[in-house]
Amino acid sequence: MSLSGKSDKESKASAVSIPKTLLGGAEHLMKEKGFDSISEYVLSRLREDISRYEADQLTEYITPVELEYIKQRLKSLGYL
Amino acid sequence: MVSRVHGGKLVNQVATSNRLNVLLGEVNELPMVELSYESAVDVESIAHGVYSPLEGFMNNEAYRSVLDEMRLPNDLPWTIPIVLDVSREAVKDVKAGDTIALSAPGNVPLAVMHVEDIYGFDKQEYSEKVFRTTDPKHPGVARVHQLKDLLIGGQIEMFKDVENPFEHYTLSPAETRVLFKEKGWRTIVGFQTRNAPHIGHEYIQKSALAFIDGVFVNPVIGRKKQGDFKDEVIVEAYKSLIDNYYQKDTAVMSILRYEMKYAGPREAILHAIIRKNFGCTHFAVGRDHAGVGNYYGPYDAQEIFKEFPDLGVTPVFFREFFYCKRCVTIVNERICPHTGQDRVGFSGTKMRDMIVQGLRPPSEIMRPEVADAILKFKNPFVE
Structure with a gap:
């Protein structure tokens, strides 16, 4: 726990604003899907989406030199 | 993405x-x-x-x-x-x-x-x-x-690649991922095929393109069963279709070297995983995907996706397309209210028979340019 009384996990979290017009529907969905809070529900959806997509992570498995080589090959084959 | x-x-x-x-x-x-x-x-x-x-x-x-x-x-x-x-x-x-x-x-x-x-x-x-x-x-x-x-x-x-007669049409997952990024596609639907394209295939791809940025046509090249189109025929037919009928930068084709298993539902999941590795966010699953004969129900390969909510690639399910004489267009059973003789299906057997006789299938069944690309081959089918 931190000095503020929040857990380390909570103190590292960011607040997200949800318009009140959406809140009713979100609370209904949260209960229907078995979550205890809107935060838990939003967190779960975010995790699902993040696990599905990756933005610009090519550099995790391709070096800059390889990237240039691939671009050249794609150009020479007419793909780019 | x-x-x-x-x-x-x-x-x-x-x-x-x-x-x-x-x-x-x-x-x-x-x-x-x-x-x-x-x-x-x-x-x-x-x-x-x-x-x-x-x-x-x-x-x-x-x-x-x-x-x-x-x-x-x-x-x-x-x-x-x-x-x-x-x-x-x-x-x-x-x-x-x-x-x-x-x-x-x-x-x-x-x-x-x-x-x-x-x-x-x-x-x-x-x-x-x-x-x-x-x-x-x-x-x-x-x-x-x-x-x-x-x-x-x-x-x-x-340490050595295998001899590949289709090297110019072969991309690795790293390469397709770079390609999709360079094209600026955020969503990509993978399309598995082992056939030369008829209009029904084209409609599946274009229906997906209505809400997805790009289609990745990924024909299977490798050992197939007798009567299937030969590899080189599939490649030439798709090249003709994409060159003549697709908006620039909405479709790419590269081949997948892979031996078809004809395992229907289980193979549909494997096909989706493979296309996920190529970078696809979506995967098209049509009627009797990877099926053969009457071993699987027509939509078993769609049903199995319910067992894999954690697959990480979104299946896009399509009913079978056909030409409707009363709608005067290509439709499927979800959108066409007509029945019986109004519907002209994309019969593979009928198309094969016409091609074997050196005839172009009707243009509401197959694009003339695609038919011509196929007819350039003396025998386009696996013997």
């Missing part, structure tokens, strides 16, 4: 620089196992990450897990074993912990394998679980019965 690689890491088992030199220096001293062309292509697919997260051929634990649970031991979805069959004679002096050389047909060394285990398997059980039948007339079952008696599992390291 492309799809996350299955298992989170794009596998690269291609030896380069120093490691390549070490392997080339050692390979002639190692026991050598000669592979079939299809297994050699599997080596290449593993090495380039097409089957990520697999780094080699499945060991017994993974084999059992996939057969029984349709998941790898780490719980990732995986529905068809990726295995290497060997004869008892070929591995009589090999044991777990050994490193062996793998060669393409003609004793051309292409990789090494660090052997984890050598195990027997029950071909009837394999057939029953993967194909839902043990009928020897099923082409997948027949193929399994041709396999040698033992399977050998272990990580591979490849």
Whole structure:
């Protein structure tokens, strides 16, 4: 726990604003899907989406030199 | 934004620089196992990450897990074993912990394998679980019965690509991921095919393009059954379709070197995983995907996706398209209220008969440019 009384996990979290017009529907969905809070529900959806997509992570498995080589090959084959 | 690689890491088992030199220096001293062309292509697919997260051929634990649970031991979805069959004679002096050389047909060394285990398997059980039948007339079952008696599992390291007559149409997952990013596609639908395209295929792809940025047409090139279109015919026919009927930068085609299993539902999941590894966010599943004969229900291959909410690639399901004389357009049963003789289906048999006679199928069935591309070949079908 931190000095503020929040857990380390909570103190590292960011607040997200949800318009009140959406809140009713979100609370209904949260209960229907078995979550205890809107935060838990939003967190779960975010995790699902993040696990599905990756933005610009090519550099995790391709070096800059390889990237240039691939671009050249794609150009020479007419793909780019 | 492309799809996350299955298992989170794009596998690269291609030896380069120093490691390549070490392997080339050692390979002639190692026991050598000669592979079939299809297994050699599997080596290449593993090495380039097409089957990520697999780094080699499945060991017994993974084999059992996939057969029984349709998941790898780490719980990732995986529905068809990726295995290497060997004869008892070929591995009589090999044991777990050994490193062996793998060669393409003609004793051309292409990789090494660090052997984890050598195990027997029950071909009837394999057939029953993967194909839902043990009928020897099923082409997948027949193929399994041709396999040698033992399977050998272990990580591979490849140092030479397999001969490829379609090299200019072959892209690795790393390459397609760069390609999709360069094109600025945020959503990509993968389209599996083993046929030359008729209008029904085109409508599936274009329906998907109504809400997805790009279509990745990925025809299967490799051993198929008698009566299927030959590989070169499929490539030329798709090239003609894309050149003539697609908006620039909405479709790309590269081939997948892969032996069809005809395993229907289980194979649909494997096809989706492969396209996820190429970077697809979506995967099109039509009627009787990867099916053959009447072994599977027409939409079994769509139903199975319910069992894999964690697949990480979104299936896009399509009913079968047909031409409706009253709608005067291509429709499917979800959007056309007419029945019976108003509907003209895309009969593969009818199209084949016309092509064999050197005739163009009607333009509401097949684009004339596609038909012409096919008719350039003296015999476009596998004999």
